[in-house]
Amino acid sequence: MQSNQKAHSASDSFRELLDSLSTEQRCNQELLSSLGFALRSFTNLHRFLELVPVVASRLVGVEGALLVPFQADGRLWREQIQALPFDQNQELLRQIASLEGGLSIGFGSDPTQLVDLDRLVQRHMSKANIFATSLVARGKQRGRLYVFDTQGAVSLSEVHRRHLQLVADLAGVAIENDQTLQEIRRHESVDRQLSIGAEIQAQLLPDRCPEIEGVQLAARCRPAFQVGGDYYDFMSTRPELIGKTREKGRWALVIGDVMGKGVPAGLLMTMLRGMLRAEVLSGLPPDRILHDLNQLAQVDLEHSHRFITLFYSDFDPCTRRLRYANAAHNPPLLWRAEQRSISRLDAPGLLIGLQFDANYGCGSITLEPGDVLLYYTDGVTEAPGIAGDRFDEPRLIKSLEESCRNGLGAQEILNKLFARLDHFVGIDHQLEDDASMVLLKVNDELTLPIIE
Known part of the structure; x- marks a missing residue:
């Protein structure tokens, strides 16, 4: 009798584990789909980039994320830097914005400068575990994405890493699209709106x-x-x-x-x-x-x-x-x-x-x-x-x-x-x-x- 009860308990626990994994997978798919929909429909890059740290942190279950985008010429795009939670990272944002060399053309394509950027983030969050990846579009560096947690180790599965890279790639495409759009606007007049x-x-x-x-x-x-x-x-x-x-x-x-x-x-x-x-x-x-x-x-x-x-x-x-x-x-x-x-x-x-x-x-x-x-x-x-x-x-x-x-x-x-x-x-x-x-x-x- 006890053996049957134990078997039944183990079966219930296994079923609950599968249900939990299915729920997490479904939530992650919805988050990625929402970000994809936003990429196809957004007209305000800043509004889209605000979503990136939110989605990234929720995908891997950590407390914070940081997005540092680059302009078309490789300079730090200080106005578009996003952080979550925002209030707790004001000093880090200030340090990144004032980073030496950040206003230099080609900053984002210089490996040495990127190492300096990563070290700055790591120094500021000396007690946090950090994972970083690059935003790349058409073979060009468009920024860096970081996820971090001060409460515990950031232990990412291969699925988590692929999800984060997908978020970074979508952000890179968004930046590339916006810069292309700005270039088009400089050469074409805007059509008069339909009555x-x-x-x-x-x-x-x-x-x-x-x-x-x-x-x-x-x-x-x-x-x-x-x-x-x-x-x-x-x-x-x-x-x-x-x-x-x-x-x-x-x-x-x-x-x-x-x-x-x-x-x-x-x-x-x-x-x-x-x-x-x-x-x-x-x-x-x-x-x-x-x-x-x-x-x-x-x-x-x-x-x-x-x-x-x-x-x-x-x-x-x-x-x-x-x-x-x-x-x-x-x-x-x-x-x-x-x-x-x-x-x-x-x-x-x-x-x-x-x-x-x-x-x-x-x-x-x-x-x-x-x-x-x-x-x-x-x-x-x-x-x-x-x-x-x-x-x-x-x-x-x-x-x-x-x-x-x-x-x-x-x-x-x-x-x-x-x-x-x-x-x-x-x-x-x-x-x-x-x-x-x-x-x-x-x-x-x-x-x-x-x-x-």
């Missing part, structure tokens, strides 16, 4: 901002030649209310972007808009709304091989409480009038459509009189200047800070930001991607309504 695509996108965006008690709203989308997937919206969570009662009710404020351009991106955002408006009526908190939206949109996005970034928030004028969740969108910028400083609003969360069972974090803040909140799409920070550099977030923060310090209203601040962007891009130059901004300002003198 039907422009109509689709125009219908997505509100024609005016709503009246919400105690705050000012301003919003604008500056379209590029090609229709992008930019989307922003204002939705009352109690649409049956009218007049002043509606103004005092809770409002949802959302901004998003489809990875991709043209009519397909516009159609997908139209689909998402309908789903989101239905979800808003549920009254659920932002993290649950993004969770449900991700599951609802999964099949359609999977077939389109596209993903969506989305920042969802709701605002209660009676308490000035803002709740928010983020699906990998650019974190909005918050100007605190009392502290006279700017911070980012962010919460953890994956792209919509990337993973079926994705969970999202939820944050909340109380806005004070004079506070300003700026939502924006990456078409703003990625806008190319006359000199070839990007408008980037630091310039946006500086421009926002100057306007807020001068005590301007919401529409005036928005006008100033777009004027600064237009000046940077140049009057005769066209944006590569749509640039959208939504601005909320709490009235400087505000008395909270009495709740009866």
Whole structure:
């Protein structure tokens, strides 16, 4: 009898082991497939490269990963260096960015320089176990990928090594594709967007901002030649209310972007808009709304091989409480009038459509009189200047800070930001991607309504 029980127990354990291995294999296949889909559909290299450390670390079950890409001429591409976890590797990123020789042409093709780079990473993580591999595309070094773990040894199976090399190869192809695309853009003019695509996108965006008690709203989308997937919206969570009662009710404020351009991106955002408006009526908190939206949109996005970034928030004028969740969108910028400083609003969360069972974090803040909140799409920070550099977030923060310090209203601040962007891009130059901004300002003198 005991012998039979032992045999049965061993059989159950073996079956559980096989089930566990099958689950791990299926998860790894989904991660690699998602990265492949992103490679085929992405238009923003930075957004794609952000996924690489996440996928690499999850594939092998380690705590962190580091991606160090090279530019076309072999120099360190400092603006595109990615690390996970980001906050714990700030000093390492600073040291890599200031590495001697990193700005020299041919750095990435010099074996001696690559050894120096590997040693720098190893010195910084003296207690961590590290595995490194190269990003290679068309026989040319495009960067280095590292995975590491401070808690235990990085013991990689042959399957793990092949998976990491595949991730590195996909990243190398992404960099190669982006550099080829930039070269093409320098020799070809961008075609004027199809009128039907422009109509689709125009219908997505509100024609005016709503009246919400105690705050000012301003919003604008500056379209590029090609229709992008930019989307922003204002939705009352109690649409049956009218007049002043509606103004005092809770409002949802959302901004998003489809990875991709043209009519397909516009159609997908139209689909998402309908789903989101239905979800808003549920009254659920932002993290649950993004969770449900991700599951609802999964099949359609999977077939389109596209993903969506989305920042969802709701605002209660009676308490000035803002709740928010983020699906990998650019974190909005918050100007605190009392502290006279700017911070980012962010919460953890994956792209919509990337993973079926994705969970999202939820944050909340109380806005004070004079506070300003700026939502924006990456078409703003990625806008190319006359000199070839990007408008980037630091310039946006500086421009926002100057306007807020001068005590301007919401529409005036928005006008100033777009004027600064237009000046940077140049009057005769066209944006590569749509640039959208939504601005909320709490009235400087505000008395909270009495709740009866």
